[in-house]
Amino acid sequence: xxxxxxxxxxxxxxxxxxxxxxxxxxxxxxxxxxxxxxxxxxxxxxxxxxxxxxxxxxxxxxxxxxxxxxxxxxxxxxxxxxxxxxxxxxxxxxxxxxxxxxxxxxxxxxxxxxxxxxxxxxxxxxxxxxxxxxxxxxxxxxxxxxxxxxxxxxxxxxxxxxxxxxxxxxxxxxxxxxxxxxxxxxxxxxxxxxxxxxxxxxxxxxxxxxxxxxxxxxxxxxxxxxxxxxxxxxxxxxxxxxxxxxxxxxxxxxxxxxxxxxxxxxxxxxxxxxxxxxxxxxxxxxxxxxxxxxxxxxxxxxxxxxxxxxxxxxxxxxxxxxxxxxxxxxxxxxxxxxxxxxxxxxxx
Amino acid sequence: xxxxxxxxxxxxxxxxxxxxxxxxxxxxxxxxxxxxxxxxxxxxxxxxxxxxxxxxxxxxxxxxxxxxxxxxxxxxxxxxxxxxxxxxxxxxxxxxxxxxxxxxxxxxxxxxxxxxxxxxxxxxxxxxxxxxxxxxxxxxxxxxxxxxxxxxxxxxxxxxxxxxxxxxxxxxxxxxxxxxxxxxxxxxxxxxxxxxxxxxxxxxxxxxxxxxxxxxxxxxxxxxxxxxxxxxxxxxxxxxxxxxxxxxxxxxxxxxxxxxxxxxxxxxxxxxxxxxxxxxxxxxxxxxxxxxxxxxxxxxxxxxxxxxxxxxxxxxxxxxxxxxxxxxxxxxxxxxxxxxxxxxxxxx
Numbered sequence: 001x002x003x004x005x006x007x008x009x010x011x012x013x014x015x016x017x018x019x020x021x022x023x024x025x026x027x028x029x030x031x032x033x034x035x036x037x038x039x040x041x042x043x044x045x046x047x048x049x050x051x052x053x054x055x056x057x058x059x060x061x062x063x064x065x066x067x068x069x070x071x072x073x074x075x076x077x078x079x080x081x082x083x084x085x086x087x088x089x090x091x092x093x094x095x096x097x098x099x100x101x102x103x104x105x106x107x108x109x110x111x112x113x114x115x116x117x118x119x120x121x122x123x124x125x126x127x128x129x130x131x132x133x134x135x136x137x138x139x140x141x142x143x144x145x146x147x148x149x150x151x152x153x154x155x156x157x158x159x160x161x162x163x164x165x166x167x168x169x170x171x172x173x174x175x176x177x178x179x180x181x182x183x184x185x186x187x188x189x190x191x192x193x194x195x196x197x198x199x200x201x202x203x204x205x206x207x208x209x210x211x212x213x214x215x216x217x218x219x220x221x222x223x224x225x226x227x228x229x230x231x232x233x234x235x236x237x238x239x240x241x242x243x244x245x246x247x248x249x250x251x252x253x254x255x256x257x258x259x260x261x262x263x264x265x266x267x268x269x270x271x272x273x274x275x276x277x278x279x280x281x282x283x284x285x286x287x288x289x290x291x292x293x294x295x296x297x298x299x300x301x302x303x304x305x306x307x308x309x310x311x312x313x314x315x316x317x318x319x320x321x322x323x324x325x326x327x328x329x330x331x332x333x334x335x336x337x338x339x340x341x342x343x344x345x346x347x348x
Numbered sequence: 349x350x351x352x353x354x355x356x357x358x359x360x361x362x363x364x365x366x367x368x369x370x371x372x373x374x375x376x377x378x379x380x381x382x383x384x385x386x387x388x389x390x391x392x393x394x395x396x397x398x399x400x401x402x403x404x405x406x407x408x409x410x411x412x413x414x415x416x417x418x419x420x421x422x423x424x425x426x427x428x429x430x431x432x433x434x435x436x437x438x439x440x441x442x443x444x445x446x447x448x449x450x451x452x453x454x455x456x457x458x459x460x461x462x463x464x465x466x467x468x469x470x471x472x473x474x475x476x477x478x479x480x481x482x483x484x485x486x487x488x489x490x491x492x493x494x495x496x497x498x499x500x501x502x503x504x505x506x507x508x509x510x511x512x513x514x515x516x517x518x519x520x521x522x523x524x525x526x527x528x529x530x531x532x533x534x535x536x537x538x539x540x541x542x543x544x545x546x547x548x549x550x551x552x553x554x555x556x557x558x559x560x561x562x563x564x565x566x567x568x569x570x571x572x573x574x575x576x577x578x579x580x581x582x583x584x585x586x587x588x589x590x591x592x593x594x595x596x597x598x599x600x601x602x603x604x605x606x607x608x609x610x611x612x613x614x615x616x617x618x619x620x621x622x623x624x625x626x627x628x629x630x631x632x633x634x635x636x637x638x639x640x641x642x643x644x645x646x647x648x649x650x651x652x653x654x655x656x657x658x659x660x661x662x663x664x665x666x667x668x669x670x671x672x673x674x675x676x677x678x679x680x681x682x683x684x685x686x687x688x689x690x691x692x693x694x695x696x
Contacts, residue, residue: 098545131578133611196547197446197540199581226584229631230479233547233585240580243611263481263591266633280628283577285614 003031004061011036020067022180032059053085066095092117096179121179122190131200135243140216147250154222157294162219164328173215192234203241252296253308292334293320351379352409359384368415370528380407401433414443440465444527469527470538479548483591488564495598502570505642510567512676521563540582547585591634600644601656640682641668
């Protein structure tokens with residue numbers, strides 16, 4: 001695949017360009033151009049930014065990725081023109097929004113006429129059902145990232161820990177639960193897009209599929225937060241449905257309120273309270289322990305970042321680190337040590 | 349409305365006939381017949397049971413209600429024939445399953461041809477969105493029923509407490525969140541049928557609508573359980589989205605495991621632990637207190653029921669009662685006392 005990332009108006013925005021940035025970071029080699037007319041002529045991580053689809057054609061993209069995830073997932077109307085241009089130029093489209101391209105009769109007809117595929121990454125499988133309990137038979141170790149808020153890096157932490165574990169020779173796999181993770185890994189289900197009754201069923205299916213793909217260390221991408229007034233239902237359904245043995249608690253340094261939720265302020269509990277909350281809300285059938293804290297220190301300088309990591313470790317009594325800034329080694333050490341301890345307990 | 353309840357094969361089953369039984373209990377005056385060929389000629393709460401739609405016509409039903417909710421909500425194939433008969437006889441159909449009647453082209457065509465309406469009670473409104481925070485501006489007192497498991501009587505408790513509060517002259521309203529509640533109250537959203545991202549948004553909309561309908565004591569029908577491996581996501585999304593001030597904890601005496609969930613056994617925490625779990629998982633923005641325990645004692649004799657109520661009160665330190673068996677007075681007293689205490693704190 002040769003990706004053209006569609007990020008019109010958003011390529012510079014760290015929050016709204018989440019899917020674009022994720023693919024750019026973890027599938028850099030497959031990205032040939034970015035479309036954002038407000039930055040045409042610039043580059044982003046060495047990738048040329050173009051102002052129009054016609055201009056992108058010199059890089060021979062095969063697939064256009066809708067790289068913007070707005071709240072509620074609606075489609076900016078101005079984009080329809082860009083999508084038409086992609087289809088007319090024979091480029092497949094992958095879309096991560098709530099609104100499905102293949103539900104638009106005009107785009108679908110255009111796609112069929114041009115022999116182009118429309119892939120809606122958030123469209124749930126048609127045969128989803130409620131959870132069956134099959135997840136409790138998965139033999140591997142299941143590790144879920146949880147966190148204080150949305151958009152603080154839970155997916156990134158899961159990906160970085162998976163990469164490090166694979167470097168160490170583990171049969172490790174990243175289990176994608178959102179549109180960006182799906183775009184990166186090439187499989188998965190957006191658990192926040194399924195019928196509410198099926199959240200745990202979707203999570204269970206993903207873990208079972210991760211094991212089937214050969215993983216015995218399964219890094220499940222977390223979603224939302226147990227204290228998020230909008231998305232907590234998805235978070236708990238994913239938590240119980242994926243039945244993790246171990247949790248990695250993610251937090252962005254300095255954030256003390258849920259961001260972007262109405263009716264607030266919605267204060268965040270302390271890290272220590274979050275550890276406690278997550279362990280108490282585990283299913284009785286599958287107790288889970290928080291084994292490490294992953295801190296996102298992007299807003300801090302190096303010295304402040306080191307101090308924040310140390311403070312998080314001291315507050316929680318757990319290993320802490322920023323895996324993007326300082327490497328994933330310490331967090332993977334903590335997870336593997338917890339796995340060994342649990343295996344020893346099971347044998348003893 | 350004159351209801352014909354469709355309960356083929358299930359009218360005697362207390363679990364699977366949930367919707368049938370709910371409507372029978374709370375809209376008894378509107379039910380003219382029950383269809384269940386396995387019990388034709390019998391009666392249920394004084395309502396005649398018939399073996400076929402043709403036979404039901406002598407009671408002049410206007411609306412047939414699909415009174416069965418199977419796990420996952422699929423439609424038993426044998427029912428299609430019964431539905432065809434209803435439509436051919438000019439009877440509207442209300443359906444509470446996941447599968448929507450109006451998505452079936454044949455049934456839809458038949459309904460149009462016969463001037464009959466197909467109402468899918470679980471079909472979410474088309475314009476749902478994520479929660480906005482509007483719920484935090486609702487001036488009334490919001491009371492959510494929570495519980496240890498599914499199908500233990502959370503809806504019934506909400507309905508009984510609402511009835512008792514209205515008898516006392518309160519501007520009280522029942523806020524329906526599932527198909528049976530919707531069938532009983534004539535409005536509502538099945539929150540487990542919405543897109544996962546919109547659970548809290550749906551719950552919020554229902555509370556706002558309850559206030560708009562004149563309620564300042566809003567009894568929100570709970571769903572699932574925080575410790576249910578299949579449905580906990582819906583439970584937490586409903587909890588946070590409805591932003592209750594007060595909780596009534598529901599439990600069935602003698603139940604010590606989640607019923608009907610695979611991969612178990614899934615042990616239930618004690619009542620005291622459940623009180624603690626629910627108070628700890630409240631949104632920081634809207635702390636909630638469990639103010640009473642509603643016990644379902646249907647499996648016990650009177651003496652054992654009284655002892656179970658007393659034991660629950662002692663274990664939790666909270667007022668406890670079985671509102672169906674012994675009346676809703678004590679539980680409504682507890683809720684109104686908590687509301688007064690909270691108003692006094694707000695003024696003091």
